[in-house]
Amino acid sequence: MVLASENVAEKLTAKPIWVKGVGWCTETPNLETKDWTKAVYTRLAADMAYKNARIHNPWKEIDFAEIHDLFAYKELQHMEALRLCEYGEAGKLTEEGITAQNGEFPVNPSGGLLGMGYGLEASGTQKLLEVVLQVRGEAGTRQISDAEIGLAQTWRGIPTGTGVIAVLSN
Secondary structure: OOOOOHHHHHHHOOOOOEEEEEEEEEOOOOOOOOOOOOOHHHHHHHHHHHHHHOOOOHHHHOOEEEEOOOOHHHHHHHHHHOOOOOOOOHHHHHHOOOOOOOOOOOEOOOOHHHHHOOOHHHHHHHHHHHHHHHHHOOOHHHOOOOOOEEEEEEEEOOOOOEEEEEEEEO
């Protein structure tokens, strides 16, 4: 991946991918005041990214998401914080297959960090690369049909709660 201006990107490739929106947030580092039930950092970062990308309904306007899932519950918590569903609904959507690779809203077609391995601080780059490959139609056996807009989300926990979101399109 190469991040470049529009003019340079169009000279480098016939299939550029565009950054539509980016958001980030660092929540309180105080463990005593942190809301452990919700990913507040992701909610605030998502609001920023969606505003930049002019996304009003992420479930309908985004085709798939690559979500940080170092721990199994974090995928569900991040889905809810990304406004892909209401709080408490992520588990049900997953059980019903809606977030499967061939589901209505695929989540982690790469297999996620639990499937691919944890790349420490480079995990966000892995998420971003998967979105680029999907949107370019180059994800091989993981390819989602008609993937045009994707979301990459990453997180870093203790001592802070920091989240970053990028919305990319072809």
